[in-house]
Amino acid sequence: MKKYILPVVMLVIFETVAVTLWLTKNNLFYLINFSYIGMSVSLGMFLFVRKYKYARRIVQLLVGSYMLIYLGLICNENMQIEGFWYYLFTGVFEAATIHYAVAKIFGPLIFGRGWCGFACWTAMVLDFLPYKIPKAPRKKIGWIRYITFALSVIFVAALFLSHVGNIEKIMFWAFIIGNVLYYIVGIALAFIFKDNRAFCKYVCPITVFLKPMSYFSLFRIKCDKSKCVSCGKCERVCPMNVKITDNSRKRLNGTECILCMECTRACPKDAL
Numbered sequence: 001m002k003k004y005i006l007p008v009v010m011l012v013i014f015e016t017v018a019v020t021l022w023l024t025k026n027n028l029f030y031l032i033n034f035s036y037i038g039m040s041v042s043l044g045m046f047l048f049v050r051k052y053k054y055a056r057r058i059v060q061l062l063v064g065s066y067m068l069i070y071l072g073l074i075c076n077e078n079m080q081i082e083g084f085w086y087y088l089f090t091g092v093f094e095a096a097t098i099h100y101a102v103a104k105i106f107g108p109l110i111f112g113r114g115w116c117g118f119a120c121w122t123a124m125v126l127d128f129l130p131y132k133i134p135k136a137p138r139k140k141i142g143w144i145r146y147i148t149f150a151l152s153v154i155f156v157a158a159l160f161l162s163h164v165g166n167i168e169k170i171m172f173w174a175f176i177i178g179n180v181l182y183y184i185v186g187i188a189l190a191f192i193f194k195d196n197r198a199f200c201k202y203v204c205p206i207t208v209f210l211k212p213m214s215y216f217s218l219f220r221i222k223c224d225k226s227k228c229v230s231c232g233k234c235e236r237v238c239p240m241n242v243k244i245t246d247n248s249r250k251r252l253n254g255t256e257c258i259l260c261m262e263c264t265r266a267c268p269k270d271a272l
């Protein structure tokens with residue numbers, strides 16, 4: 001039973017957030033929203049423990065499509081980074097700001113970049129592409145993320161400063177156009193660099209939050225040196241080029257780990 005502790009802990013964490021927000025904000029939506037996400041994540045972890053091959057993909061599809069289609073397209077919540085700035089500038093602590101606080105800013109202190117491995121609707125599509133394992137060495141163009149990050153702030157600030165009307169409608173269209181752009185760029189980069197996660201590595205503005213916070217992550221993949229035979233299989237299957245066998249927090253690409261667990265599955269010695 002010990003191996004099922006993690007799915008239960010994850011469910012408890014999400015339910016605590018769900019109930020706290022439900023009661024403090026007096027809004028049933030938070031209870032349903034975070035319970036659904038918590039149950040999806042726990043289900044994925046449970047299936048992973050049972051060694052089901054597609055456990056992570058199931059969670060990705062359950063959570064990613066819920067956020068993209070239900071929250072984004074049906075409820076008109078801009079859950080992209082522009083939406084976060086928008087609600088932050090208006091001083092509204094609602095869906096997008098709470099989502100960023102939980103999944104992308106403070107949550108990574110506990111579960112690292114679990115968001116990127118299990119919930120992101122952009123990666124949900126990119127992970128269907130053929131280059132699950134990068135076929136080319138990593139490029140030194142990660143600075144692009146700071147440009148896209150700055151552009152997202154400038155875009156929203158410009159909307160406020162120019163006092164345009166119907167800003168809610170603009171944010172809704174910004175969500176749709178932004179997502180289409182992410183998919184086009186993400187798919188193009190995947191084929192150009194032969195790497196499904198090229199967009200995550202070089203372009204995604206959210207990594208400006210995710211990377212520094214996940215540096216301190218409580219959950220991280222560690223290598224049991226007494227079992228490891230240095231076969232290198234784990235690093236060959238890693239989609240994010242993490243130097244997994246180095247246990248230090250400063251390991252190469254350590255803040256890129258998306259907790260996909262491919263390395264643990266590949267290890268013949270159960271050392272991870």
Ligand code: SF4
Nearest residue numbers: 116120122123200204
């Ligand atoms: S890096 Fe960005 S696009 Fe990639 S999975 Fe994370 S949030 Fe999604």
Ligand code: SF4
Nearest residue numbers: 238257258260261263
């Ligand atoms: S393969 Fe391992 S180290 Fe690489 S991203 Fe997945 S969990 Fe992290």
Ligand code: SF4
Nearest residue numbers: 228229231232234267
């Ligand atoms: S796959 Fe396992 S045994 Fe091989 S290098 Fe990685 S941790 Fe060590």
